Amino acid sequence: xxxxxLTKATIYQVAQVAGVSIATVSRALxxxxxxxxxxxxxxxxxxxxxxxxxxxxxxxxxxxxHAANGIVFPDLVGPYxxxxxxxxxxxxxxxxxxxxILATRGRADAEAAVRDMASRVDGLTVMGQSVSDEFxxxxxxxxxxxxxxxxxxxxxxxxxxxxxxxxxxxxVEHLLEHGHRRFVFLGDPDVAPxxxxxxxxxxxxxxRAGVAPADLVRAHGFDLDAGRAAAxxxxxxxxxxxxxxxxxxxxxxxxxxxxxxxxxxLAARFAGLTTVRQPMRELGATAARWLNRRITESSDKPxxxxxxxxxxxxxVRSSCGIHSPEVxx
Amino acid sequence: xxxxxLTKATIYQVAQVAGVSIATVSRALxxxxxxxxxxxxxxxxxxxxxxxxxxxxxxxxxxxxHAANGIVFPDLVGPYxxxxxxxxxxxxxxxxxxxxILATRGRADAEAAVRDMASRVDGLTVMGQSVSDEFxxxxxxxxxxxxxxxxxxxxxxxxxxxxxxxxxxxxVEHLLEHGHRRFVFLGDPDVAPxxxxxxxxxxxxxxRAGVAPADLVRAHGFDLDAGRAAAxxxxxxxxxxxxxxxxxxxxxxxxxxxxxxxxxxLAARFAGLTTVRQPMRELGATAARWLNRRITESSDKPxxxxxxxxxxxxxVRSSCGIHSPEVxx
DNA sequence: TTGAAAGCGATACCAC
DNA sequence: GTGGTATCGCTTTCAA
Numbered sequence: 209x210x211x212x213x214l215t216k217a218t219i220y221q222v223a224q225v226a227g228v229s230i231a232t233v234s235r236a237l238x239x240x241x242x243x244x245x246x247x248x249x250x251x252x253x254x255x256x257x258x259x260x261x262x263x264x265x266x267x268x269x270x271x272x273x274h275a276a277n278g279i280v281f282p283d284l285v286g287p288y289x290x291x292x293x294x295x296x297x298x299x300x301x302x303x304x305x306x307x308x309i310l311a312t313r314g315r316a317d318a319e320a321a322v323r324d325m326a327s328r329v330d331g332l333t334v335m336g337q338s339v340s341d342e343f344x345x346x347x348x349x350x351x352x353x354x355x356x357x358x359x360x361x362x363x364x365x366x367x368x369x370x371x372x373x374x375x376x377x378x379x380v381e382h383l384l385e386h387g388h389r390r391f392v393f394l395g396d397p398d399v400a401p402x403x404x405x406x407x408x409x410x411x412x413x414x415x416r417a418g419v420a421p422a423d424l425v426r427a428h429g430f431d432l433d434a435g436r437a438a439a440x441x442x443x444x445x446x447x448x449x450x451x452x453x454x455x456x457x458x459x460x461x462x463x464x465x466x467x468x469x470x471x472x473x474l475a476a477r478f479a480g481l482t483t484v485r486q487p488m489r490e491l492g493a494t495a496a497r498w499l500n501r502r503i504t505e506s507s508d509k510p511x512x513x514x515x516x517x518x519x520x521x522x523x524v525r526s527s528c529g530i531h532s533p534e535v536x537x
Numbered sequence: 538x539x540x541x542x543l544t545k546a547t548i549y550q551v552a553q554v555a556g557v558s559i560a561t562v563s564r565a566l567x568x569x570x571x572x573x574x575x576x577x578x579x580x581x582x583x584x585x586x587x588x589x590x591x592x593x594x595x596x597x598x599x600x601x602x603h604a605a606n607g608i609v610f611p612d613l614v615g616p617y618x619x620x621x622x623x624x625x626x627x628x629x630x631x632x633x634x635x636x637x638i639l640a641t642r643g644r645a646d647a648e649a650a651v652r653d654m655a656s657r658v659d660g661l662t663v664m665g666q667s668v669s670d671e672f673x674x675x676x677x678x679x680x681x682x683x684x685x686x687x688x689x690x691x692x693x694x695x696x697x698x699x700x701x702x703x704x705x706x707x708x709v710e711h712l713l714e715h716g717h718r719r720f721v722f723l724g725d726p727d728v729a730p731x732x733x734x735x736x737x738x739x740x741x742x743x744x745r746a747g748v749a750p751a752d753l754v755r756a757h758g759f760d761l762d763a764g765r766a767a768a769x770x771x772x773x774x775x776x777x778x779x780x781x782x783x784x785x786x787x788x789x790x791x792x793x794x795x796x797x798x799x800x801x802x803l804a805a806r807f808a809g810l811t812t813v814r815q816p817m818r819e820l821g822a823t824a825a826r827w828l829n830r831r832i833t834e835s836s837d838k839p840x841x842x843x844x845x846x847x848x849x850x851x852x853v854r855s856s857c858g859i860h861s862p863e864v865x866x
Numbered sequence: 867t868t869g870a871a872a873g874c875g876a877t878a879c880c881a882c
Numbered sequence: 883g884t885g886g887t888a889t890c891g892c893t894t895t896c897a898a
Contacts, residue, residue: 216679218891229869234893242867259679264656265603266891269594269874276637276657287803290619297640301650306657308605308637311626321630327593328605328635350545350588432803456807474616474761475804478785547875558885563877571883595875598890869898874891881886 217258219266226254237262277499278308278325279357279492281335282400285431286453288471288488289335292357295492296333303500305330312338319343326352331499333357336400353502357495359401364513366502368494370486371520372402376409377416378522379448379468379484384417386529388445388466391422394438394458395430395450403430403450406470410448422448432457439465446528452476452483459527467527482528486520494518546587548595555583566591606828607637607654608686608821610664611729614760615782617800617817618664621686624821625662632829634659641667648672655681660828662686665729682831686824688730693842695831697823699815700849701731705738706745707851708777708797708813713746715858717774717795720751723767723787724759724779732759732779735799739777751777761786768794775857781805781812788856796856811857815849823847 223230228247236243236251243251254260268274279296281289293309300307310325312318318339326332331353334344344362348354354365361367383391391414397404411421423444427434430450435457442458446466449455455469456479469476472485498514505511524531552559557576565572565580572580583589597603608625610618622638629636639654641647651668655661660682663673673691677683683694690696712720720743726733740750752773756763759779764786771787775795778784784798785808798805801814827843834840853860 220891230892231870231894232868235868238893244867247867259675261652261656263891264653265594265598266874267893269592269598269876269891270893272874272893274594285623287616287619290616290623293638294614294619294640297638298642301640301644306637306639306654308635309622309626310635311623311630313627315630323590324593325635327590453803456803473804474782474785474802475807478804479807548877549875559876560878560886561884564884567877573883576883592875595890596877598875598892599877601877601890867898870896872895873893877889879886879888882884 216263217260219260219262221258222251222254222260225258226251274306274328274330275304276306276308276329277331277333277496277503278310278329279333279335279495280310280312280322280325280338282338283311283313286451286471287473288451291488292335292492295489296496297492298489299493299496300500305496305500322347326350331355331503333495333499335359335495336402351507353499355495355499355502357491360404361513361515366498366514368491368498368516368518369405370402370491370518372405373409373412375484375520375522376406376448377413379482380410380413380417382482382522382524383446383448383466383468383528384413384419386446386466388529389419390443390445391419392425392442392444392447393422393450394425394427394435394442394447394454396426397424397450398426399430400450406448406450427454430454432460435459436461452481455481455483455527466529469527472523476523476525480526482525483523484520485523487518491518545592546589548589548591550587551580551583551589554587555580603635603657603659604633605635605637605658606660606662606825606832607639607658608662608664608824609639609641609651609654609667611667612640612642615780615800616802617780620817621664621821624818625825626821627818628822628825629829634825634829636825651676655679660684660832662824662828664688664824665731680836682828684824684828684831686820690842690844695827695843697820697827697845697847698734699731699820700846701734702738702741704813704849704851705735705777706742708811709739709742709746711811711851711853712775712777712795712797712857713742713748715775715795717858718748719772719774720748721754721771721773721776722751722779723754723756723764723771723776723783725755726753726779727755728759729779735777735779756783759783761789764788765790781810784810784812784856795858798856801852805852805854809855811854812852813849814852816847820847 219230223233236248297307333355335357341362356367358369395403397407427438431453435454439458439461449469452469452471452473455467458467469481469483472483476483548559552562565577626636662684664686685696687698724732726736756767760782764783768787768790778798781798781800781802784796787796798810798812801812805812
């Protein structure tokens with residue numbers, strides 16, 4: 209019933225109170241059946257009395273592992289990244305790994321920040337356009353397990369991403385069926401690999417149908433306001449947006465404009481926005497699982513780098529034009 | 538130009554290569570002007586050659602601090618928590634602190650998980666109903682700096698939260714002006730302190746106006762589906778929902794039902810949902826700043842516990858009834 | 867079964 | 883200015 213422990217207890221104190229060595233305390237507090245039941249109880253009692261919690265630092269230093277991993281993303285703006293991170297955290301928690309997050313948001317010292325994170329974890333997931341390929345390669349050369357997420361592959365590194373190109377082509381096909389012919393692609397392909405894929409798919413689909421390529425309008429940013437700002441100058445049958453927020457911004461300014469988005473945010477449903485649904489949680493979870501595999505695999509015979517493209521799916525609502533008898537919810 | 542360093546270099550190797558002691562390496566790599574320019578350069582060269590990055594573990598162990606802090610939340614479902622976490626991360630990054638995240642999502646071992654996190658950080662922010670007050674108190678007694686976020690205060694601990702009660706009263710007033718008299722409150726006050734505050738404010742507002750109290754309908758969960766499921770049995774002039782997702786769910790089932798939400802999600806705008814806007818990023822950022830203050834303050838004369846309620850604001854759209862000439866966007 | 871002691875990788879005090 | 887070394891808190895041989 210001691211009221212001490214206002215200053216974190218160490219294994220030494222527990223050992224002292226229990227009247228054993230620190231080695232024995234360590235054993236008693238973990239698996240180890242090299243301890244008498246009696247001894248174990250003494251130790252546990254002492255530990256409880258002192259409110260002892262082993263220091264992660266000491267533990268990690270001795271074990272040579274952090275039991276933590278990190279996820280780096282460009283920014284968390286919008287629900288998209290958040291969902292991915294969520295899926296990631298859930299999976300990581302599943303195998304007992306803590307998770308660190310880092311938003312680079314265009315910071316000049318992004319690489320330093322990532323390097324710092326790298327020294328706190330057993331492995332890293334890098335999402336989107338947060339740091340350069342060269343930097344990734346350098347990090348990977350260190351031996352640090354890395355998984356790339358929603359980002360173009362780097363040689364030797366695992367990559368998970370959503371299907372962009374092919375689904376963009378399907379989207380274009382659908383718009384063509386509506387009879388639309390003059391297209392604008394709204395969004396900057398350089399801002400995110402996902403955007404680039406959607407843009408490429410758009411143009412590919414158009415080319416295959418023998419239709420003139422879409423005009424590229426690089427919005428300033430990729431949120432609602434960027435969409436609103438860009439909306440004014442638009443002139444096209446249909447505006448294919450790089451994501452939902454841009455599309456919703458356009459819709460706010462021009463409610464009758466034919467437009468499509470990407471991500472299937474909750475708002476898309478209420479705006480009647482035709483868009484593409486992505487398995488966001490699953491993207492995060494897959495990255496976490498793959499990373500864990502890398503971390504735990506024997507480093508002498510590493511498995512070949514994996515690539516996976518998770519399927520996405522066209523969600524047709526009303527913003528792409530009128531459909532006869534269908535219900536759009 | 539060495540191609541080594543496939544295995545993380547230590548300060549000892551750098552010392553060896555540079556031909557100096559580890560103490561000197563440590564000095565050269567940090568501030569310290571107790572090093573010759575010449576020596577410093579030797580050391581830096583060696584460090585670069587070995588791609589040396591100091592181990593956080595060694596560093597933290599020696600310095601007695603993690604330079605990291607964590608945020609615990611019940612779950613990240615919905616955009617609400619994500620925004621808060623975002624604001625938190627940004628602020629934390631601002632003063633050079635890494636951030637760990639932990640979603641308890643009703644896990645039975647939530648306390649163990651939080652305890653684990655506690656051993657990895659210099660301080661903790663606890664959001665919502667993730668762990669018990671008793672546990673918080675115990676943790677705080679350890680001397681671990683803690684800030685509570687969107688959660689009822691615990692003696693001796695800082696608390697930041699959004700205005701719930703008062704704004705709920707304002708919301709009720711508005712609904713009364715519309716002429717509505719029979720109310721339902723949809724959502725479980727026990728599931729989150731925020732919900733409890735909104736519920737209390739609702740009843741208080743009603744009572745003050747001499748109107749019959751709202752029927753409490755405890756939805757099973759607090760997402761869209763929970764709202765849809767609950768919608769069928771509803772019978773009231775107006776349904777005051779604990780959050781936007783519930784309200785949107787109701788709207789999906791009964792588009793003409795008078796209903797209000799809370800959070801002002803992006804979707805609310807497109808659904809014409811009357812709701813309440815909260816400073817989510819600011820909530821997170823404030824928590825991070827306060828925590829940092831606690832961590833860095835001298836522990837012998839700690840400041841008195843702080844409480845702050847961040848203002849929220851009613852956002853009137855069309856779901857609460859028709860308004861004459863106003864535009865609801 | 868238990869204990870003594872050698873690390874793990876830094877920081878910082880104390881001499882020189 | 884630099885070097886030697888104690889220290890942080892734990893895990894894990896190696897002996898006993």
